[in-house]
Amino acid sequence: MEPKPALGTLSSALSALLEDQARLKKRLRELQQLKREARVTPKLKVRGQMVPFPVPEVPLEFRGRTEQAQEAARSVVSKLRICCPLPGGSALVTFDDPKVAKQVLRQELHQVALEECRLRVRVRPLELPVVPGVQVASAASRKHVLVSGLPAGLALPEEALLDKLELFFGKARHGGGDVDTRELLTGGAVLGFADEGVAQHLCQVGQFQVPLGGQQVPLRVTPYMNGVIQEAKVSTLRQLPALLQSSRAPPCLSLLLRLQFPPQIRWQPVPCSVLVLGIPDVLDGPELRDVLEVHFQKPTCGGGEVAAVAVVPPGERGLAVFTLGSG
Amino acid sequence: MEPDKDNKNQVLKEQQLDEESMNDDQNEELLDEIRKENIQLQEVIQKLEAELDGATKDFQIKEDIPETQIKFSSLENPENDSQFLNISCSFQVSSQVSYELQKGQALITFEKEEVAQNVIKMGKHQVQLEGESVELTAEPVPLSTGVRFQVHVDVSKVKITVTEIPDGLGLPEDQMRDKLELGFGKSRRGGGEVESVAYDKQSRSAVVTFVEPGVADRILKKKDFPLYINQSCHRVLVSPYTERRLQKYQIFSGVSKRTVLLTGMEHVRTDEETVEDFINIHFQLGRNGGGEVEVVKCSLGQPYRAYFEE
Numbered sequence: 194m195e196p197k198p199a200l201g202t203l204s205s206a207l208s209a210l211l212e213d214q215a216r217l218k219k220r221l222r223e224l225q226q227l228k229r230e231a232r233v234t235p236k237l238k239v240r241g242q243m244v245p246f247p248v249p250e251v252p253l254e255f256r257g258r259t260e261q262a263q264e265a266a267r268s269v270v271s272k273l274r275i276c277c278p279l280p281g282g283s284a285l286v287t288f289d290d291p292k293v294a295k296q297v298l299r300q301e302l303h304q305v306a307l308e309e310c311r312l313r314v315r316v317r318p319l320e321l322p323v324v325p326g327v328q329v330a331s332a333a334s335r336k337h338v339l340v341s342g343l344p345a346g347l348a349l350p351e352e353a354l355l356d357k358l359e360l361f362f363g364k365a366r367h368g369g370g371d372v373d374t375r376e377l378l379t380g381g382a383v384l385g386f387a388d389e390g391v392a393q394h395l396c397q398v399g400q401f402q403v404p405l406g407g408q409q410v411p412l413r414v415t416p417y418m419n420g421v422i423q424e425a426k427v428s429t430l431r432q433l434p435a436l437l438q439s440s441r442a443p444p445c446l447s448l449l450l451r452l453q454f455p456p457q458i459r460w461q462p463v464p465c466s467v468l469v470l471g472i473p474d475v476l477d478g479p480e481l482r483d484v485l486e487v488h489f490q491k492p493t494c495g496g497g498e499v500a501a502v503a504v505v506p507p508g509e510r511g512l513a514v515f516t517l518g519s520g
Numbered sequence: 521m522e523p524d525k526d527n528k529n530q531v532l533k534e535q536q537l538d539e540e541s542m543n544d545d546q547n548e549e550l551l552d553e554i555r556k557e558n559i560q561l562q563e564v565i566q567k568l569e570a571e572l573d574g575a576t577k578d579f580q581i582k583e584d585i586p587e588t589q590i591k592f593s594s595l596e597n598p599e600n601d602s603q604f605l606n607i608s609c610s611f612q613v614s615s616q617v618s619y620e621l622q623k624g625q626a627l628i629t630f631e632k633e634e635v636a637q638n639v640i641k642m643g644k645h646q647v648q649l650e651g652e653s654v655e656l657t658a659e660p661v662p663l664s665t666g667v668r669f670q671v672h673v674d675v676s677k678v679k680i681t682v683t684e685i686p687d688g689l690g691l692p693e694d695q696m697r698d699k700l701e702l703g704f705g706k707s708r709r710g711g712g713e714v715e716s717v718a719y720d721k722q723s724r725s726a727v728v729t730f731v732e733p734g735v736a737d738r739i740l741k742k743k744d745f746p747l748y749i750n751q752s753c754h755r756v757l758v759s760p761y762t763e764r765r766l767q768k769y770q771i772f773s774g775v776s777k778r779t780v781l782l783t784g785m786e787h788v789r790t791d792e793e794t795v796e797d798f799i800n801i802h803f804q805l806g807r808n809g810g811g812e813v814e815v816v817k818c819s820l821g822q823p824y825r826a827y828f829e830e
Binding site for chain 2 (some may be wrong): 210211214220221225249258265275418419420458
């Protein structure tokens with residue numbers, strides 16, 4: 194017997210809904226699985242699909258360092274290096290104790306005693322730019338690829354290795370193209386191409402036999418997640434006149450701008466060092482160093498134990514390098 | 521059709537409709553329930569999808585770099601001229617890979633990889649914890665991905681950024697560019713010989729490059745500069761010109777070869793240190809499948825964040 198239309202609609206509605214539910218539940222299970230995996234391996238969205246992409250493995254071990262779990266895991270800043278050009282006729286005197294540097298800076302003018310005369314020099318604190326914070330996000334790069342599978346014991350120096358990779362992947366007959374940038378990371382190299390299409394094509398091919406160190410090495414090419422510094426959002430300055438007019442007591446212009454433009458750098462004085470300026474051309478390097486060291490150890494000028502003196506005689510130039518002090 | 525049969529059919533239909541309408545109500549309820557469940561499933565799915573979507577751009581690192589003690593290290597004299605045009609600052613940022621140790625779990629690091637792998641392979645271990653025999657399960661530690669990169673910032677000693685450049689003067693772009701060069705080029709007004717000016721009328725800003733390094737420093741002692749255009753003075757804002765870039769950006773996955781996760785101590789009552797000692801002793805013994813132990817840490821109460829290092 195032909196099913197009655199009402200009953201037919203009902204049962205078909207029911208089965209449609211149940212099918213939907215089965216599909217939804219399956220999708221939910223997939224996503225939950227992906228979520229579990231995403232915690233362990235990063236995935237890339239390629240044409241709407243989450244695809245795992247290989248990242249180099251770094252062996253790490255637990256050495257006993259723990260913290261209360263409420264704190265979010267912080268990042269570590271290391272290998273800080275600041276290079277500051279020093280003008281000719283200047284010197285940098287570094288003391289053991291920052292308090293001594295402060296004392297010395299109380300007088301702007303110092304008279305450095307020589308045998309027959311005195312050198313008049315100026316002292317000032319040296320301020321260096323420090324980055325107060327950085328916000329970085331990563332996004333898949335269309336122009337870069339990650340080349341991985343580099344064998345561990347390769348006896349090639351960094352530059353030579355990058356040259357060989359650029360040579361191979363720069364050739365159209367290998368599926369490559371003009372290489373713009375190249376960088377060596379732990380366990381892989383990043384190549385940046387002028388042409389997006391080349392990068393995409395190389396990723397699709399995926400596997401290559403590349404001559405390195407006298408043998409054919411199987412290398413893998415995959416997409417690369419690049420880091421991008423997030424610039425602070427800055428509203429246009431055109432809004433400023435309106436802001437100034439609207440408030441009854443117009444705030445100081447520079448203060449407003451400081452709020453609108455969060456500083457990318459902050460100037461911080463080097464605690465233990467003083468910059469000596471205006472040194473006339475009367476002594477050569479080593480003598481000048483000795484004379485300054487003697488002067489800045491004298492209690493009469495507020496001085497004390499000197500850790501280092503770096504001089505840049507007039508007419509010359511030098512680059513002072515600063516790193517993270519201990520403690 | 522005959523009226524009788526019609527009637528009969530009609531009654532039959534009505535009866536069936538009645539039955540159906542009773543079932544219809546129930547069925548409608550059933551359908552509604554399923555519809556509701558489906559909607560809920562949809563919502564959970566959408567949330568998860570959004571979460572996973574965000575996970576690809578997950579490596580947002582907002583780092584407040586703490587005040588550090590900067591110390592003089594050495595004086596160099598490089599050949600490269602360009603190094604004298606900037607104060608350059610570089611540092612490395614590495615995210616710390618960690619594992620959140622939950623109540624009833626312990627981490628044990630062995631000196632040798634083979635020992636750790638063997639302990640994991642054995643799976644279950646009967647360990648004496650203060651008189652009580654507890655079954656512990658050994659597994660590899662699931663570690664998250666980390667990210668590492670270098671930040672390079674160059675603060676120019678010859679360039680400055682100029683902003684709040686007046687734009688109501690009716691001057692074409694080219695001419696304003698020249699006015700800027702003239703204004704910043706006069707040493708008696710605090711400027712110095714200008715090498716070039718890059719002017720953007722739309723944002724009312726410019727980058728002025730001087731020939732000599734000292735000029736920029738002098739001008740930047742103040743936040744503004746008196747720019748003279750045709751006898752009238754306009755105060756423009758000046759700030760350092762900086763360039764920031766990232767290098768060697770890499771996402772890596774942490775993998776632990778010598779540390780093992782032990783679970784199964786949720787109900788253990790003793791203090792953590794005692795348990796750590798017992799675990800240490802047990803897993804030192806070769807007959808228990810162990811070997812030389814470097815460190816043991818367990819949680820019997822609140823979780824700990826355990827850092828993994830190279």
